[in-house]
Amino acid sequence: MNKPPPAAEPPAAEPPADPPAVHARGLTVIRGRRRVLDQLSFDVAPGTVTGLLGPSGSGKSTLIRAVVGTQAKVTGTLDVLGRPAGSAPLRSRVGYVTQSPSVYADLTARQNLDYYAAVLGIPRADRAAAVTRALTDVDLTSHADDLAGNLSGGQSSRVSLAVALLGTPELLVLDEPTVGLDPVLRRDLWNLFHRLAAHGTTLLISSHVMDEADRCEHLLLVRNGTLLAADTPQALREATGSDTVEDAFLRLVESAPTEPAEHPLRGTP
């Protein structure tokens, strides 16, 4: 993690209570010659569900990869659970779900989870129970012994999500976890996310579907690599005089001072 001299932070504005789960100041990511993220500053409060919303190509995935420490060329301050993002002790404390399912197509769902559980250091005796619990959480017990490659898109992305639920991470970072899922399952997953948050897990969830915004307690709106707004859904609607977060987003875009020169076009990493 590159750390420039401690950035000038507004010390009084920080609530002294719980330290933020994610703390970013002047976060910038360069890919090629493009600034994919430009001077982002925000905090994610612990035990909340924070939505990272923006159109595809806005830099959501890059921000998520920076938080989990897989993104190169990150500058500025980015602390996760009180440590620089990507530092070794965080690897078992942060759960990460990539946008496309990262599971082995030639293993069954259960075998995938069993392997990742071993990598996460879950003791052999507890592994089977942890795997079954994760499969239950994502409602996949009936397909536990199917090859991941034979599952539907939504099912294999749930296997991928189940991997992140193993080992009870303190911070869960999910890149578009509900894309392509039916409404019932989407509701169930959001209920699961809130249950996890109620037990103290912090969730940072990206989505390009604005109607998921109201399921989050806090929102980060990004566009073209810059942070448009960071607030609760209600405050965003009130501040912009809009009925929906989607309208609020559009008003914010229209009132934004100038278009940035670069258009980061790549959405997926």
Added chain:
Amino acid sequence: MNAARTFATARRVLRQLAHDPRTIALLLLVPVLLLVLLYYVFDADRRSFDSIGASLLGIFPLVTMFLVTSIATLRERTSGTLERLLSMPLGKADLILGYALAFGALAVVQASAATGVAVGLLDLDIAGSPWLLLLVALLDALLGTALGLFVSAFAASEFQVVQFMPAVIFPQLLLCGLFAPRSSMQPALEAVSDVLPMSYAVDGMTEVLKHPDVTGDFVRDVAVVAGCALLVLFLGAATLRRRTA
């Protein structure tokens, strides 16, 4: 480095293979069938079968493990599983040694089948112990695994990675002494063959073929192949990056 994670990785790689019986069958049968083919090609020349057959016993594991590993690790890189694993508490050595263990185990089975058929059924006439053949074959397999892992870092697709097979393996095949004695090559080529690991793999097999005891040359050959495998595994580990663009 963590033994539990290394073994878990090896087990996972073997489980993936277990879902692919056709690949296992090809891995085990093709070397055996090629040896049988070679036996009848040299129908009237048993001495040539002995020397070429022994060399092939060293070359098969290297080539097949190179192919299998390069594809397997390329898939790991492109499917996102590598990025996910490296965001978890998995050491790079755990991953690489896990692969080496799994494919090493497979190579033992493959080399046992090939050596067993060659010595038992095809009367491959070797002066030394078949166990030494097996040892060299295992080290060759590890070298193949290491090379495959390393080159997969430089390929963006399966198309590219299979092209590394003629690029990395064929020159070694031509210069290893299988087609012409290395001492009879143009001196520059002989010098090149002196630094290519497959030359030592084939030399080691030839030592077992000709000498009943473990010779000094055999020990040198084994040490060179093992050293190369470790060196390339280390280089392979260096190509695994936790942070990518």
